[in-house]
């Protein structure tokens with residue numbers, strides 16, 4: 001089959017299109033004919049080489065897949081050839097204490113499709129049947145591929161980890177990113193007042209169009225002063241952030257007492273400092289999150305399938321242009337998702 005892969009770690013130039021071995025169906029799995037695959041920042045980290053992640057090369061990336069079932073393995077029930085599906089990229093063992101408790105993203109051997117195992121930048125990919133989500137005809141393959149990773153991450157971050165509820169004020173940083181655009185929509189869906197932080201006049205308009213009540217331009221705003229002004233001096237109830245180092249101190253100062261700072265990424269750096277007096281006196285919570293449980297994935301995908309949440313797609317390109325897509329994502333000049341079509 002045709003696939004995009006890399007044989008060595010490095011920049012976008014290591015990506016190539018070529019022939020790769022066909023995936024072989026196994027017990028409990030299906031082969032999905034890929035119709036669309038969306039990129040994530042994770043694809044960039046994997047291509048550059050993640051310290052400690054021992055990958056077999058060549059590696060096929062791509063975590064976010066939609067397509068049509070082409071083969072069904074033994075012991076798979078409820079799925080047949082021809083079904084239209086989106087794929088949950090989380091991979092879990094199914095029998096550790098976290099999996100038994102329905103907390104799959106805390107699984108002791110948690111992995112991600114396209115990171116630890118061959119992903120979807122290819123004609124076909126093998127996935128566990130428990131990872132399938134049936135998509136209605138009203139949802140096209142591009143939108144279905146744009147949703148799984150970012151919507152499950154945003155759903156768990158906003159709903160479960162930040163515990164955002166109606167009337168809360170939620171600050172979403174890095175407003176143009178895939179998870180952030182999902183988090184803005186989810187915050188509104190849960191009845192929160194959403195403040196988005198982004199950069200540039202065009203992104204300000206785009207975040208407002210997604211439903212953000214207030215959009216701040218990072219390049220023109222004193223974030224802490226502005227947040228105080230719009231919250232009568234008290235600060236926001238919750239923040240979901242993947243910017244990391246560059247915004248960390250400001251984020252902590254933007255929280256009201258009992259506020260929650262939920263971190264799911266570190267695009268500007270991962271080393272931060274913390275004045276624990278500020279944390280304990282204001283009873284702040286710093287909470288990590290990654291991916292989601294199977295139930296959370298299905299809950300948020302149902303909202304996407306019903307049209308309640310709408311994936312934001314920056315552009316759709318043929319798989320052959322994957323280098324260009326990686327370069328664009330790396331440049332930071334992308335709003336929403338880049339989707340590749342094999």
Ligand SMILES: [Zn+2]
Nearest residue numbers: 093096099107
């Ligand atoms: Zn497990």
